């Protein structure tokens with residue numbers, strides 16, 4: 001049971017049981033919640049089971065709530081049937097307006113008016129998605145990062161018709177299950193973290209296109225350098241420390257002028273077929289025969305260890321519920 005101070009959340013519907021939906025389902029079950037999963041694709045239940053089993057190994061290491069079980073889910077091919085009696089809906093269907101609009105219209109017609117519908121959408125606007133909904137004020141974006149059962153960040157975005165209570169309830173829910181929600185206060189395409197990634201990737205591609213460095217060296221410039229710090233602190237805090245004891249105020253005066261002087265030289269490449277080929281070839285060289293599955297396993301192992309290390313360095317305050325303090329539905 002997770003009390004968001006709006007509605008006590010015991011059962012969550014995961015609509016779409018693919019990469020993100022099944023990972024969300026595992027994450028909710030790890031917090032002791034009951035889950036339904038809906039997915040119309042043939043074989044979807046087996047595919048979801050495989051994702052949940054894989055995620056559970058990580059979730060056990062990260063800490064389970066009392067009563068948590070990887071078997072507390074039911075599968076439906078009909079999304080509306082999966083929402084019967086649920087307290088929260090996490091929609092993770094394909095990233096297409098026509099699919100999500102139809103789904104949200106049907107789900108919202110069946111759900112009680114205070115059941116939040118949160119869409120995992122990476123870039124669609126909730127203002128547009130909620131147009132089709134009954135009680136559109138309960139619709140928000142709840143955008144996770146892959147894999148949602150490990151990465152804490154969730155971006156919560158309200159649209160033109162979203163109510164304050166809905167944004168607050170979604171923020172409270174994600175916080176209560178041990179996530180780190182941030183509220184995006186203004187709807188912008190790509191939300192926030194993906195825009196930051198887009199800005200960096202644009203420059204990374206520009207540097208490859210200009211022959212400044214290889215694909216592998218551009219990647220190393222992050223993973224062997226600033227990327228290590230970014231697991232602990234974002235760009236502002238990073239530069240606050242770069243300013244020495246004078247902090248950001250000194251940085252603004254001393255180093256920011258040089259950095260802003262480079263802004264006009266940042267690139268805006270066109271991702272031509274030839275440039276795409278160069279990046280794909282560069283990755284073939286960089287990955288040296290390692291499969292995507294192998295690289296993903298290595299990434300997940302690394303992420304878990306980073307989170308464990310962060311908890312040791314920065315333990316959560318004692319009065320703040322940790323992931324395993326969320327009460328179970330039992």
Ligand SMILES: NC(=O)c1ccc[n+]([C@@H]2O[C@H](COP(=O)([O-])OP(=O)(O)OC[C@H]3O[C@@H](n4cnc5c(N)ncnc54)[C@H](O)[C@@H]3O)[C@@H](O)[C@H]2O)c1
Nearest residue numbers: 016017018019020039041092093094095120121122144146
């Ligand atoms: N993959 C990522 O890295 C990532 C990260 C964050 C958010 N997202 C978002 O999560 C959502 C899902 O992405 P994904 O990567 O899991 O895609 P996916 O293709 O792995 O999964 C989508 C699932 O939805 C199912 N589906 C199709 N039509 C449906 C319907 N009408 N009702 C219910 N289910 C339906 C499909 O069968 C499939 O299993 C998208 O909105 C995407 O933008 C993806």
